[in-house]
Structures are given as structure tokens and as C-alpha cells.
Amino acid sequence: xxxxxxxxxxxxxxxxxxxxxxxxxxxxxxxxxxxxxxxxxxxxxxxxxxxxxxxxxxxxxxxxxxxxxxxxxxxxxxxxxxxxxxxxxxxxxxxxxxxxxxxxxxxxxxxxxxxxxxxxxxxxxxxxxxxxxxxxxxxxxxxxxxxxxxxxxxxxxxxxxxxxxxxxxxxxxxxxxxxxxxxxxxxxxxxxxxxxxxxxxxxxxxxxxxxxxxxxxxxxxxxxxxxxxxxxxxxxxxxxxxxxxxxxxxxxxxxxxxxxxxxxxxxxxxxxxxxxxxxxxxxxxxxxxxxxxxxxxxxxxxxxxxxxxxxxxxxxxxxxxxxxxxxxxxxxxxxxxxxxxxxxxxxxxxxxxxxxxxxxxxxxxxxxx
Amino acid sequence: xxxxxxxxxxxxxxxxxxxxxxxxxxxxxxxxxxxxxxxxxxxxxxxxxxxxxxxxxxxxxxxxxxxxxxxxxxxxxxxxxxxxxxxxxxxxxxxxxxxxxxxxxxxxxxxxxxxxxxxxxxxxxxxxxxxxxxxxxxxxxxxxxxxxxxxxxxxxxxxxxxxxxxxxxxxxxxxxxxxxxxxxxxxxxxxxxxxxxxxxxxxxxxxxxxxxxxxxxxxxxxxxxxxxxxxxxxxxxxxxxxxxxxxxxxxxxxxxxxxxxxxxxxxxxxxxxxxxxxxxxxxxxxxxxxxxxxxxxxxx
Numbered sequence: 062x063x064x065x066x067x068x069x070x071x072x073x074x075x076x077x078x079x080x081x082x083x084x085x086x087x088x089x090x091x092x093x094x095x096x097x098x099x100x101x102x103x104x105x106x107x108x109x110x111x112x113x114x115x116x117x118x119x120x121x122x123x124x125x126x127x128x129x130x131x132x133x134x135x136x137x138x139x140x141x142x143x144x145x146x147x148x149x150x151x152x153x154x155x156x157x158x159x160x161x162x163x164x165x166x167x168x169x170x171x172x173x174x175x176x177x178x179x180x181x182x183x184x185x186x187x188x189x190x191x192x193x194x195x196x197x198x199x200x201x202x203x204x205x206x207x208x209x210x211x212x213x214x215x216x217x218x219x220x221x222x223x224x225x226x227x228x229x230x231x232x233x234x235x236x237x238x239x240x241x242x243x244x245x246x247x248x249x250x251x252x253x254x255x256x257x258x259x260x261x262x263x264x265x266x267x268x269x270x271x272x273x274x275x276x277x278x279x280x281x282x283x284x285x286x287x288x289x290x291x292x293x294x295x296x297x298x299x300x301x302x303x304x305x306x307x308x309x310x311x312x313x314x315x316x317x318x319x320x321x322x323x324x325x326x327x328x329x330x331x332x333x334x335x336x337x338x339x340x341x342x343x344x345x346x347x348x349x350x351x352x353x354x355x356x357x358x359x360x361x362x363x364x365x366x367x368x369x370x371x372x373x374x375x376x377x378x379x380x381x382x383x384x385x386x387x388x389x390x391x392x393x394x395x396x397x398x399x400x401x402x403x404x405x406x407x408x409x410x411x412x413x414x415x416x417x418x419x420x421x422x423x424x425x426x427x428x429x430x
Numbered sequence: 431x432x433x434x435x436x437x438x439x440x441x442x443x444x445x446x447x448x449x450x451x452x453x454x455x456x457x458x459x460x461x462x463x464x465x466x467x468x469x470x471x472x473x474x475x476x477x478x479x480x481x482x483x484x485x486x487x488x489x490x491x492x493x494x495x496x497x498x499x500x501x502x503x504x505x506x507x508x509x510x511x512x513x514x515x516x517x518x519x520x521x522x523x524x525x526x527x528x529x530x531x532x533x534x535x536x537x538x539x540x541x542x543x544x545x546x547x548x549x550x551x552x553x554x555x556x557x558x559x560x561x562x563x564x565x566x567x568x569x570x571x572x573x574x575x576x577x578x579x580x581x582x583x584x585x586x587x588x589x590x591x592x593x594x595x596x597x598x599x600x601x602x603x604x605x606x607x608x609x610x611x612x613x614x615x616x617x618x619x620x621x622x623x624x625x626x627x628x629x630x631x632x633x634x635x636x637x638x639x640x641x642x643x644x645x646x647x648x649x650x651x652x653x654x655x656x657x658x659x660x661x662x663x664x665x666x667x668x669x670x671x672x673x674x675x676x677x678x679x680x681x682x683x684x685x686x687x688x689x690x691x692x693x694x695x696x697x698x699x700x701x702x703x704x705x706x707x708x709x710x711x712x713x714x715x716x717x718x719x720x721x722x723x724x725x726x727x728x729x730x
Contacts, residue, residue: 134529136521163524179500181524231524237497284493289481292492325681326488362488363655395554395653396487422554429491429518 098129101423159185210352270340276302308341326362397421499523509539510565558653629678
């Protein structure tokens with residue numbers, strides 16, 4: 062399918078609708094009812110400075126989002142992005158397109174017994190629900206680059222995005238606990254994440270696990286309210302299936318997020334994830350690798366935040382281990398427009414300074430992850 | 431004697447109805463929680479998602495809020511995009527009682543006569559403009575009555591057994607507000623020769639209700655932090671018209687206002703913009719505190 066033609070057509074028609082609407086509003090004091098989806102655009106401009114290398118500035122991604130409630134308890138989200146490829150060309154890619162059913166049994170069997178209530182489902186193409194960062198879009202991260210452990214072990218620079226279905230249910234516990242199980246298949250465009258370049262300019266390729274055919278996921282997400290000002294989230298995630306050479310591939314992970322809420326919408330957050338994987342590096346050689354990251358950040362509501370991240374990934378027979386520190390600063394202009402810098406200190410390489418500008422407009426919505 | 435028996439049976443009936451499981455009401459803010467409790471009385475258990483006085487635009491949603499919403503029979507939001515983040519929580523909570531158009535979800539702003547609704551195209555260059563209008567309607571006491579009416583209607587729909595009880599409490603709330611209005615009005619009339627200068631457009635409805643004029647905001651545009659250039663132009667205004675009261679919410683930074691009034695006789699009034707429901711404060715007590723804080727300025 063020619064995504065470029067399709068999305069250009071959709072975008073132009075919606076832009077025309079908006080323009081017509083804007084003119085009509087100026088003429089009429091009363092706002093007419095509208096049946097348009099929420100449309101938003103988010104752009105990522107990245108720049109990299111490394112000692113001994115030429116500085117670069119690149120509009121890496123422009124994301125177009127269309128979101129709407131399509132039935133009571135049913136919403137649709139489409140995220141399409143104009144990406145910059147390695148050779149400098151740009152290509153439209155369907156990042157995510159899924160429908161969320163808030164209560165599937167209520168929809169399918171309106172007279173279903175009460176114990177069947179609260180089963181949600183997502184159908185479509187979606188980023189992998191694994192840990193805290195993997196399901197998020199880059200503008201939602203507290204840092205510019207993906208943590209190294211996710212680049213190495215969980216789908217490279219872009220991360221995994223699967224097509225399939227997941228079902229989630231909130232467990233009847235006094236604290237928040239949600240279990241999500243999914244069955245997926247890999248879209249062809251994402252079949253070989255190991256070929257993608259690492260984005261920080263250090264030039265080594267991700268050699269982590271990959272999946273083909275049917276893939277299964279599970280995630281247990283819990284949260285404990287520690288008084289009025291603290292919250293502790295604990296989660297475990299797993300993804301398993303067959304690798305490209307039909308070998309068994311498994312990734313498991315655990316995550317922890319502790320947030321201390323302060324006055325005036327400020328908060329201090331510590332977040333960490335640990336991943337461990339077993340996969341076949343080639344036909345007769347099995348690899349086991351582990352790694353993680355730890356982030357601590359002081360977030361100042363609308364002003365921005367300061368953060369520190371430690372990345373560590375175990376090496377393998379082909380790849381050296383990684384140990385890096387990052388200092389992060391963000392100045393926020395609005396909910397979707399901000400400037401960020403990240404200084405990466407690597408024990409084996411020259412320091413790298415990343416700069417990112419994120420700009421956004423239009424109503425944009427993400428479910429809490 | 432027959433009347434006494436009927437009354438006795440009626441009391442027993444109402445008593446049993448009220449001893450049934452109370453409705454679990456969750457609200458975004460303490461102000462809405464307070465009004466919901468005023469109307470729901472013993473028929474409801476009310477909790478709030480956001481503690482204290484906070485900038486509702488920048489609240490960080492927590493998973494425990496999802497848990498609160500999963501148990502709720504009735505959720506009340508401020509609306510007008512001030513607490514737009516609750517939509518994500520409602521989706522995650524998957525409580526079908528709280529879906530759009532369900533009686534268990536109330537956007538409390540729907541019946542409000544809105545101010546500052548944009549009539550032209552808006553964009554980010556105009557600051558944080560809400561397409562639905564100024565969302566700080568709850569600082570007008572008469573709007574609290576409108577909200578109370580909406581809550582009472584919805585409680586009657588969700589719990590028809592106790593409808594008479596909720597209606598009676600609504601009448602009581604209206605009469606308390608009616609009784610307090612002249613007192614608040616007279617206190618603020620005493621400073622009618624003063625003008626308000628506010629940090630944000632938070633007091634738009636409050637000022638309109640009490641016939642106070644607002645000469646400007648510390649923010650150059652809604653949601654945009656004060657700049658030195660803008661504060662300098664406001665200072666010129668203060669030097670020209672010294673009868674100004676600077677009012678700001680307790681979650682806003684105090685430094686811009688302090689730098690603005692330095693070297694002048696103008697003082698800064700810092701107040702909470704939400705009812706402290708957890709501490710047992712009522713809407714009337716909250717409004718009395720706010721009116722006192724602003725009007726007492728006159729006597730200093």
C-alpha cells in the first residue's frame with residue numbers, strides 16, 4: 062500500500078475541513094458541532110555532537126496522529142510517521158494503528174455476568190507492551206535516546222511493533238494490578254531490527270534477539286500508593302516466540318518506578334528496568350545477555366526536568382559490554398513542545414552531546430502506561 | 431396516630447436506604463469533592479484524585495488513580511480541558527459506569543455559563559487558550575450552585591431511592607450560599623476602588639461575580655510564565671494606579687509577584703484555589719477564607 066499517497070490525501074482533506082471550520086467560526090459566534098477526530102503533529106529534530114566527528118542536525122521524525130472515540134467504550138488510535146532513513150530519504154511508516162475496547166464482554170455480551178466485567182482488549186499494530194519505556198513514543202520519554210538495554214535486547218532503535226491482539230484485566234486486589242496477555246505476529250518491516258544502527262553515533266549494530274511468526278507477550282503491572290505523596294510501581298514483562306532461525310527466543314524483564322510527589326506539581330522519580338534474554342545468535346550458538354538502566358529525575362511541572370541515567374548491558378561473543386552515564390536537561394515550553402540535551406559519558410568512547418527539539422500541536426492523547 | 435405511623439415507617443425506610451452501600455464518588459479536585467459531599471451526605475463516600483491546590487494542567491496521573499476509578503460509581507471532572515488527563519485514566523480504568531454519556535460520568539462544566547470562549551481561530555501563539563473557554567468557573571459561588579444542581583440530578587438518577595434526601599441537601603446548600611453571598615459581596619464592596627492583578631486568569635469568574643475589575647495578569651499570555659519585560663509594563667501600571675491587589679494561587683512561583691511589588695505599597699495575596707476537602711473544609715468556608723484574604727487587604 063502506498064502510505065505516502067494515502068496519508069497525504071487524508072491529511073489534505075482534514076486540513077481543508079479545518080480551514081473551512083476556522084472560517085465559519087470567525088463568522089459565527091456559536092461554535093457548530095463537529096465530527097472530526099483529534100489530529101496532532103509531533104516533530105523530532107535531533108542533533109549530535111561528538112568529539113572528532115562532524116556535528117549533525119536532522120529532522121528525524123514527524124508523527125501524525127489521528128484519534129477518536131468510535132463507539133461508547135471503543136477508541137481508535139493511528140500513529141503514522143515520516144521517518145528519515147539511513148540514506149537520507151524519507152518514508153511514511155505506520156507506527157501504530159489499533160482499536161482499544163474498554164470492556165469487550167460488555168460490548169459482545171451486554172448481559173454478561175459481572176465477573177466478566179473489566180476485560181479490555183487492543184487489536185491492531187502496537188508497540189510492544191514490555192516494561193515502562195518500550196510502549197512509549199520518543200516524545201514521552203524522559204531522555205533523548207532509548208536506553209541501551211532496549212536498543213540491544215528489545216528491538217533496536219525503533220523497538221518492536223507487532224500486529225495482533227492483547228487482552229488485559231485488572232486484578233481484584235486492594236492495590237492497582239493489571240495483567241495483560243498478547244499474541245502477535247511481526248510485521249515484515251520490523252523483521253530484522255538487528256540491522257538498525259545505534260543512534261548515538263558509536264557505530265555498532267544491535268545484535269539482539271528478533272522474532273518471526275507468532276510471538277507472545279505478558280505483563281503484570283502493579284502500583285502501591287505509599288501515603289499521599291509517594292507511589293511505587295512494580296512490573297514484570299515477558300515476550301517469547303521463535304527467532305529468525307526457528308530457535309526459541311525469550312526476553313524477560315522487571316521494572317520499578319518510585320515517585321515522590323512534591324508541592325506545586327513537582328516530583329522526583331527513580332525508574333529502572335532489568336532485562337534478560339536467551340536467543341540464538343546463529344544456528345549453533347545460543348546467547349544469554351542481560352542489562353538494565355536506572356534513571357533519576359527531578360521534574361518541575363511546566364518548566365522541565367533534570368535527570369541522570371545509568372546504562373549497562375552485558376556483552377556477548379560478538380559485542381562488548383556497555384557502561385554509560387547520561388546527564389539530561391529539559392526545558393519545556395508547552396505540553397508537547399520542549400528542548401532537551403543529553404550528555405553521554407562512555408568509558409570506552411568520547412563524550413557525546415545530543416540535542417533535541419520536540420514541537421507539537423493539536424490534541425494528543427496517550428493512555429497511562 | 432396514623433400520620434405518626436406513616437412518618438415512623440418513612441424514617442425507617444429512609445434509614446434503611448441510607449444504610450445501603452453508599453455510592454462511591456470520585457472527583458478530580460477537592461472543590462468538586464466538597465460540593466459532592468454537601469449534596470450526597472451519608473449517601474455517598476467521596477474521594478478526590480488531586481490533593482490540595484495544584485495546577486490541574488500539569489498533574490501527573492498515577493496508577494493508583496486508576497484503582498480509585500475502577501471502584502467508583504460516579505466520577506466528576508472539572509471539564510473544559512482543565513483536567514483532560516482524566517480521560518486517559520478513564521480509558522485505563524475500564525469502568526463502564528464512567529464511560530462517555532453514562533450517568534456515572536459528569537463533566538461538571540456542562541451547565542456553566544462560560545466566559546472567554548474564543549470566537550476566532552486559536553493557536554499556541556496565544557498561550558494556553560482553552561477552546562471551551564476559561565475553566566476556572568468554580569471560584570464563582572453561584573457556579574458552585576450550578577455544579578451542585580448537576581451533581582444532585584445525577585445522584586438522583588444513580589440512586590433514586592435517596593432522591594428526596596439529595597434534593598433536600600441541595601436546597602440546604604443553595605440556601606447557605608444565598609445567605610453567604612451578601613456577606614461576601616459587602617466585604618468585597620469595601621475594596622471596590624481597588625483593582626485585581628492576577629498571576630493567571632484564575633479569578634475571571636470570581637471578579638465578574640463580585641464586580642471587581644482585573645487590570646492584567648502576571649503571565650503575558652495564559653500559561654506563559656511571567657517575563658521581565660511584561661512585569662516591567664505591569665509595574666508602570668502599578669505606579670500609575672497604586673490601588674491594586676496582586677492575587678496568585680499558592681502553587682504559582684512567588685518571585686515574579688514579589689519583584690513586581692518591590693518598592694511599591696502593593697501587597698501580594700496568595701490563596702489556595704481549591705477546597706481542602708480532606709481537612710474537612712466546606713465550600714463556604716473556603717470561599718469565606720478567599721474573600722477575607724482579598725478584602726482584608728484593604729485594612730492593612
